[in-house]
Each structure stands twice: as C-alpha cells, then as structure tokens.
Amino acid sequence: MRFYPYKLACLLAFGCFVSVTWIKSIPSDEGSTVMPDLQILYKRLLVAEELGGQVSQDLSSILEQLRNLSKTGNDTYLYSVHNRTGFKETEKQPTGLQTFIQPNIYIFMPHLRLHPGSLVPNVVLGQGRRGVSVVLGIPTVKRDKQSYLVNTLSSLLFSLTSSQCQDLLIIVFVAETNLDYVNSVAETIMKNFPKEVQSGLLEVISPSQYYYPDFTSLKETFGDSKERVKWRTKQNLDFSFLMLYAQDKGTFYVQLEDDVVAKSGYYDEMKAYATNEASKPWLYLEFSQLGFIGKLFRTRDLPMIAEFFLMFHRDKPIDWLLDHILWVKVCNPEKDDKHCTEQKALLKQRYKPSLFQHVGLHSSLPGKLQHLKDKDFGKQTLYKAHNNPPAEVSSTLKHYQTHSLKSAYEGRDFFWAITPLQGDYILFNFSQPVYTSGYLFRSGNIETNGDKFFNTTVEVLPSSVLARHKVAIPHYRESGNGFIIVGEFVNGLAEGKIEAALQPVSALRLVVHSDSDVWALLSELLILKMNL
Numbered sequence: 071m072r073f074y075p076y077k078l079a080c081l082l083a084f085g086c087f088v089s090v091t092w093i094k095s096i097p098s099d100e101g102s103t104v105m106p107d108l109q110i111l112y113k114r115l116l117v118a119e120e121l122g123g124q125v126s127q128d129l130s131s132i133l134e135q136l137r138n139l140s141k142t143g144n145d146t147y148l149y150s151v152h153n154r155t156g157f158k159e160t161e162k163q164p165t166g167l168q169t170f171i172q173p174n175i176y177i178f179m180p181h182l183r184l185h186p187g188s189l190v191p192n193v194v195l196g197q198g199r200r201g202v203s204v205v206l207g208i209p210t211v212k213r214d215k216q217s218y219l220v221n222t223l224s225s226l227l228f229s230l231t232s233s234q235c236q237d238l239l240i241i242v243f244v245a246e247t248n249l250d251y252v253n254s255v256a257e258t259i260m261k262n263f264p265k266e267v268q269s270g271l272l273e274v275i276s277p278s279q280y281y282y283p284d285f286t287s288l289k290e291t292f293g294d295s296k297e298r299v300k301w302r303t304k305q306n307l308d309f310s311f312l313m314l315y316a317q318d319k320g321t322f323y324v325q326l327e328d329d330v331v332a333k334s335g336y337y338d339e340m341k342a343y344a345t346n347e348a349s350k351p352w353l354y355l356e357f358s359q360l361g362f363i364g365k366l367f368r369t370r371d372l373p374m375i376a377e378f379f380l381m382f383h384r385d386k387p388i389d390w391l392l393d394h395i396l397w398v399k400v401c402n403p404e405k406d407d408k409h410c411t412e413q414k415a416l417l418k419q420r421y422k423p424s425l426f427q428h429v430g431l432h433s434s435l436p437g438k439l440q441h442l443k444d445k446d447f448g449k450q451t452l453y454k455a456h457n458n459p460p461a462e463v464s465s466t467l468k469h470y471q472t473h474s475l476k477s478a479y480e481g482r483d484f485f486w487a488i489t490p491l492q493g494d495y496i497l498f499n500f501s502q503p504v505y506t507s508g509y510l511f512r513s514g515n516i517e518t519n520g521d522k523f524f525n526t527t528v529e530v531l532p533s534s535v536l537a538r539h540k541v542a543i544p545h546y547r548e549s550g551n552g553f554i555i556v557g558e559f560v561n562g563l564a565e566g567k568i569e570a571a572l573q574p575v576s577a578l579r580l581v582v583h584s585d586s587d588v589w590a591l592l593s594e595l596l597i598l599k600m601n602l
Contacts, residue, residue, distance in 0.1 A: 174377075175189070175377075175380055178380045178381055178383065179283055179380065181280070181283050181284070182280070182281075184280070185278070185280035187278060187280075188278045188280035188281050189278070189281070190278060191275045191276070191277065191278075191311070191315050192252070192275060192276045192277070192278065193273065193274075193275050194244070194252060194253065194256040194274040194275060194276060195256050195259065195260060195267050195272065195273060195274040196270065196272075196273035196274065196275070197268075197269070197270030197273075198270070199239050199270035199271070199273070199319070200239075200318065200319050200320070201319075201320065202236075202237050202238055202239045202319065202320040202321075203237045203238070203320055203321050203322060203341055204237070204238050204239070204320060204321070204322050204323075204324060204337065204340065204341055205238075205239045205240075205241065205316045205319045205320040205322065205323045205324070205369070206226065206238070206239070206240045206241065206324050206326055207241050207243065207309075207312045207313065207316055207323060207324065207325055207326065208222065208223075208240065208241065208242050208243065208326050208327065208328050209243045209245050209305075209308045209309065209312055209327070209328065210242060210243065210244055210245065210255065210328035211244075211245050211246060211308075211328075212246055212248075212251055217328075218328055218329035218429065219242070219255070219258075219259075219328045219329075220258065220259075220262055220520075221331070221429075221519060221520065222326075222327075222328050222329060222330055222331070223240070223242075223259070223262070223263060223272070224262075224514070224519035224520070225330070225331040225332045225516050225517075225519060226240060226326075226332050226336075227240075227263065227266060227271075228332075228334070228514070228515070228516050228519055229334050229335070229454075229512070229516075230337060234337050234338070235266070235269065235271050236269075236271075238271060238337065239270075239271065239273065239316075239319055239320060240266075240271060240272050240273070241273045241274075241275060241312065241315065241316055241319075242255070242259065242272065242273065242274045242275070242328075243275055243276070243277075243308065243311065243312040243315070244256075244274060244275070244276045245276070245277065245304070245308040245311075246276065247276070247277065247278075247279040247281070247282065249276075252274075252276040255274065256274045259272060259274055263561075265561065275315060277311055281307070281311065282304065282307060285300045285303065285304070288300055288303060288384060289384075291385070291386075292386075302386075302387045302388070303383055303384055305387075305388055306379050306380075306382075306383035306387075306388050306391070307380070307383055309325065309362070309376075309379060309388055310376040310379045310380050310383070312325075313325075313367075313372045313375060313376045313379075314372065314373065314376050316369065316372065317369050317370075317372040317373060318369070319369070320369060321368070321369060322341075322344050322366050322367070322368060322369065323366070323367050323368075323369050323372060324340070324357070324364065324365070324366045324367075325362050325363070325364075325365045325366075325367075326363060326364065326426065327361075327362070327363055327428070329428065329429055330358075330363055330364075330426045330427060330428055330429060331426070331427050331429050331450070331516060331517060332425060332426055332516065333423070333424075333425045333426070333427075333450060333451070333516070334450070334451045334516050335451075336357075336425040336426070339421075339425060340357055340366065340421075340425060343355065343421050344366055347419060350419070351416065351417065352416070352417055352418060352419050353367070353371060353375075353395065353396065353399070353417040353418060354366060354367045354392075354417075354418055355418070355419050355420075355421060356418060356419065356420045356421060357421050357424060357425040357426055358424045358425065358426040358427070358428075359420070359424060360428050361389050361428075362388055362389050362392070363426050363428060364424065364425060364426040365392070375392075375395065378391065378394075378395050379391055382394075393414075396414040396417050396418065397410065397414065399417060400413035400414060400416070400417060401413060401414065427450075450515075450516055450517055451516070452484055452515045452516065452517060452593060453478065453481075453483060453484035453515060453593045453594065454512075454593065454594040455481025455482070456481055456594070456595065456596040457481070458479055458480075458481075458498075458595065458596065458597050458599075459500055459501075459504045459506070459597060459599050460500065460501040460502075461479070461498040461499055461500045461501060461597075462498075462499045462501070463475050463476055463479050463496070463497065463498055463499075464496075464497045464499070465487070465494070465495065465496040465497065466493070466494045466495055467487035467488070467490055467494050467496065467590070468487060468488050469485060469486060469487050469488075470486045470487065470488060470589070471486075473485055473486035473591075475496060475592075478592055478595055479498070479595055484515060484591055484592060484593045485591065485592040485595075486518075486521070486589065486590075486591045487589060487590045487591070488589055489585075489586055489587070489588065489589055489590075490523070490526075490582045490585070490586045490589075490590050491582065491585050491586070492582060492583060492584050492585050493581075493582065494581075494582040495579050495580060495581045495582065496579060496580040496592075497577060497578075497579045498577060498578045498579065498597065499576070499577045500575065500576060500577060500578075503533035503574035503575060503576050504574055504575055504597075504599055504600075505573045505574045505575075505599070505600040506568055506573070506574075506575055506578075506597055506598055506599055506600055507567060507568065507598050507599075507600040508565075508566060508567045508568060508598045509528060509557070509564070509565070509566060509568070509578065509596060509597050509598065510563075510564070510565045510594060510595075510596040510598075511523075511528065511559070511563070511564040511565075511580065511592060511594065511595055511596075512562065512563055512592070512593050512594035513559065513562040513563070513590060513591055513592055513593070514562050514591055514593065515591060515593035518591055519562075520588055521588050521589045521590055521591040522559070522561075522562035522588070522590065522591070523559045523562065523564075523580065523582070523586075523590050523592075524559065524584070524586055525558075525559075525582065525583045525584045526558065526559045526564070526580055526581065526582050526583065527549070527555050527557070527558045527559075527580070527581050527583065528555070528556055528557040528558060528559075528564050528566070528578070528579075528580060529549045529553040529554060529555050529556065529578070529579050529580075529581060530553065530554055530556050530568060530572055530575045530577070530578050531551075531552055531553050531554075531575065531576045531577040531578070531579075532552075532554065532572045532573070532574070532575060532576070533574050533575065533576040534574075546572075549581065553577075553579065554572060556568055556572070564580075573600075578597060
C-alpha cells in the first residue's frame with residue numbers, strides 16, 4: 071500500500087512531460103500563422119493547467135485516504151489506560167505509516183475483541199479512593215471447603231490507626247463471574263466491615279462475565295493435570311486484572327492472597343522499608359518468602375508486569391513468570407548461573423522477619439491441601455501490655471487454660487473467656503479512686519480475631535455520690551448500682567474518654583447484654599491514669 075503514492079506521483083510527472091513534449095512538437099508556420107498558433111497554444115496551456123490542478127487535488131485526496139487507511143490498520147488499543155472505575159478508557163497511540171502494531175491484551179486474549187466492555191471492572195463496593203501510599207490486592211475465589219477471607223481482612227485491619235486507614239486501600243477482587251456469588255461476598259464484607267467500606271478503605275470488584283477465555287484448549291505441561299493448568303492459568307489472569315485496576319490508586323502495590331494473616335504493625339514496617347529503599351533499582355520487595363504472598367511493587371511498574379503475565383498466562387505459574395521477568399531484565403546468556411543469580415538479587419530485596427503468614431489449609435484448587443508455612447514469620451504478638459493502675463479484678467466469665475484476667479490486666483498475657491452470656495461482667499475495682507482520662511479495650515487478636523465482645527458496655531462508678539447524680543449529661547445514662555455507662559464495644563473495640571464531672575472513679579466494669587455465639591478475648595486493656 072505504501073508504494074501507491076509514489077506510483078501516482080510518477081504517473082503525474084510523466085503526464086506533465088508528455089504534455090510539454092506535445093506542446094513543443096506542434097509545427098509552426100512563418101508569417102501570418104504565428105499569431106493564431108500562439109492563441110491555440112495559450113488555450114491549450116489553460117486547459118493543461120486546469121487538468122493539472124484537478125489531478126493535484128485527486129492525488130492529495132488519494133494520499134489522505136491512504137494515510138487514514140494506514141492509521142486505521144496500525145492503531146493500537148492499550149489495556150493499561152484507566153477510566154474512573156479503574157481501567158483506562160481505550161486510547162489510540164499516535165502512529166504513522168512506519169509504525170508497527172504493538173503487542174497488547176487483545177493479541178494475548180483475542181476473545182476480548184468480541185465484547186467491548188469485557189475489560190471494565192464491576193465495582194461492587196467502593197468510594198473511588200486514590201492517592202494512598204499502599205494498596206493491598208487480594209484475589210478471592212469460591213472455595214469448596216472453607217473461606218478465609220473475613221479472617222484475612224480482620225487480620226489486616228486489626229490495630230490500624232485512623233491515619234493509617236486513611237493512607238491505605240484494600241481491594242478485594244472476587245475472581246468469579248457468578249453475580250450471585252459476587253454479591254454474597256460483598257454483603258459479607260459490608261456486614262463485617264461497614265465502617266471500612268463506607269470510608270473507602272475497602273473495595274470489592276469483580277470481572278466481566280466475558281473476561282475469561284475458553285480454558286478447554288489448554289495444554290497440559292510440566293506434569294500438571296488439566297485442572298491444575300486451568301487453575302494456574304486463571305490465577306495469572308486474576309492477578310493481572312487486579313494489578314491493572316490498582317495501577318493508579320497509590321504509590322506501592324502489595325500482592326496478597328485470601329488466606330493469610332498479617333503481623334501486628336505490618337503497615338508501618340512495610341511502608342518505612344519501601345520508602346527507605348525507594349532510591350534503589352529493585353523491581354519488588356518481599357515481605358514473605360512464600361509464593362506470591364507479600365510482594366510489593368511500585369505501581370508504575372504494574373503495566374509492564376501485568377503485560378508479561380498476560381503474554382505467558384497459558385504457559386507457567388505466576389511465581390515462575392515473575393522470576394522470568396528478572397531473568398529477562400538482567401541475566402546475560404553468555405555468563406553463568408551464578409552471575410545471573412547475583413544480578414537478579416539486585417532487583418528483589420527480602421525483608422525479615424516476614425510480615426505475612428499463610429494459614430489456609432484448603433487450597434483454592436479443589437482437593438489440594440496447603441501445609442506451607444513461612445519459617446521467618448516468627449511468633450505473632452497476641453497481646454499488648456500496659457501499665458494500669460492497681461486494682462482488684464474479678465469476672466463471672468470462665469477463662470480458658472492460663473489466659474486469666476489478672477495476667478491480662480498486668481500485661482503478661484491476653485484474657486480468653488468461654489462464651490459470654492447475658493449479665494456476665496468484668497470488674498476492675500481500684501485500690502484507691504483514680505482520675506482517669508480514658509480507656510481502651512480491644513477484643514480479639516491477630517490470630518483469633520473472631521472472638522470479640524458484642525453488645526457490651528463500658529461503665530464507671532464515680533467515687534463521689536454527687537457525681538453519680540450528674541447523669542443528666544446527654545450522652546451518659548445510668549446502669550445499676552451507681553454505675554454510669556460511658557461507652558460500648560463497636561466491632562470489637564471500646565475506646566473513649568471519661569469526663570471530669572465523673573472523676574475520680576472507684577471502679578470500672580464491662581457488662582455483657584446478650585448471649586454470644588463465640589468466645590471472647592481481650593488482647594489489650596488500658597485504663598489511662600490522668601497526670602494531676
């Protein structure tokens with residue numbers, strides 16, 4: 071096609087040459103015939119000029135059509151561009167006659183061409199949060215045996231401060247096309263974490279029903295069964311989708327799975343390490359040694375990484391593909407394996423101890439049991455100790471094994487009680503009335519986050535009889551035996567201040583107002599004594 075303009079130009083030049091030759095070849099007579107011949111020549115020149123102008127216009131029109139045809143044939147549509155839901159809208163690259171067609175998702179997954187909306191994510195829950203420091207990506211699928219998702223999210227959210235919550239985004243990618251199942255997962259998350267969803271901290275997305283290709287044509291490789299090849303291929307597509315959705319949400323992206331627990335304080339440690347190492351040329355940081363868990367990337371690198379995964383999504387597992395990216399980047403085929411290993415080590419850095427531990431026994435691959443444990447994870451901090459004012463502690467709750475209330479109050483253990491019933495209480499009777507500025511009671515811990523206090527109030531007993539009658543304060547109400555309700559547990563946490571009008575305090579208690587379905591665990595007890 072590119073030779074047509076040159077052919078036309080040659081034809082035009084040849085036509086002009088013939089015209090001039092023809093004009094010059096006209097015979098001329100002497101004398102009286104000179105003037106008529108000049109007039110005829112002039113008229114012919116006018117006609118030739120008009121024809122030349124028309125040919126020029128036709129040629130320009132043909133050239134423009136050729137350019138448009140060339141541009142249409144070479145335009146490339148990028149998968150890595152986002153719209154407000156996450157994925158960028160299709161955007162044409164500037165091209166010319168010499169531009170080559172660039173590889174993109176439509177080449178790796180040609181079935182997507184049949185459905186223009188197949189790359190638009192379904193945002194089930196979300197407030198469109200952007201500009202955070204850290205984005206956590208969690209793909210989840212329907213499991214035959216047990217779901218670990220709620221426990222995983224509870225672990226990640228446990229002990230986060232309000233400022234950390236504002237600088238973090240957790241994206242749950244429900245990698246299923248069954249809308250009933252997707253909505254059921256969203257409802258479970260909304261029920262368990264309403265505050266986090268409403269604030270924009272938690273998002274739930276799912277793919278289009280047309281996103282996944284036909285898996286029946288996959289070849290069995292590396293000794294894997296057809297079912298396992300399908301599972302690992304789909305996992306490659308799931309991780310790629312999630313990465314591309316997250317690419318413009320924050321500075322760093324961390325790949326997790328739906329069956330992990332996080333170490334207390336993981337957010338600060340991870341962010342500080344990534345920030346300190348930001349000037350080095352790493353591709354990713356490792357906060358767990360298992361598979362793809364806890365891998366942190368710069369979000370600007372996600373399009374390249376996802377494109378590589380998509381290019382070879384049928385061929386190998388995702389952790390192998392990640393290692394191949396390192397090989398392609400730095401390994402010299404003319405040098406030995408030792409040199410290659412040394413060069414790859416520069417692109418990945420390992421943080422110890424590990425901040426994430428794999429806990430799921432039943433794999434997302436049906437029938438597979440996972441016994442993998444990260445040996446560098448170490449022991450989890452299951453409680454937080456504080457120096458509380460002297461008090462006599464008592465409770466109607468029966469503690470489990472050695473996890474007594476006294477040990478928890480003195481900062482030596484956590485308190486773990488068998489299922490609370492309506493009317494049960496925990497009492498802190500101070501040796502002397504104390505001026506306290508506030509309190510904090512955290513139930514559950516990072517390993518047993520479901521064992522929380524529900525429908526439980528925090529109550530104080532003012533030492534002054536006069537103070538007990540000051541319950542006219544709108545947000546306080548009287549309980550019984552002179553106690554005044556000052557707070558309650560919300561999503562496993564009770565935290566608040568005690569006004570000066572109620573000071574000093576002789577006792578503080580926690581009262582359960584309904585039967586619980588689970589045990590209860592206090593991992594943090596803090597009664598903050600006021601400095602007078």
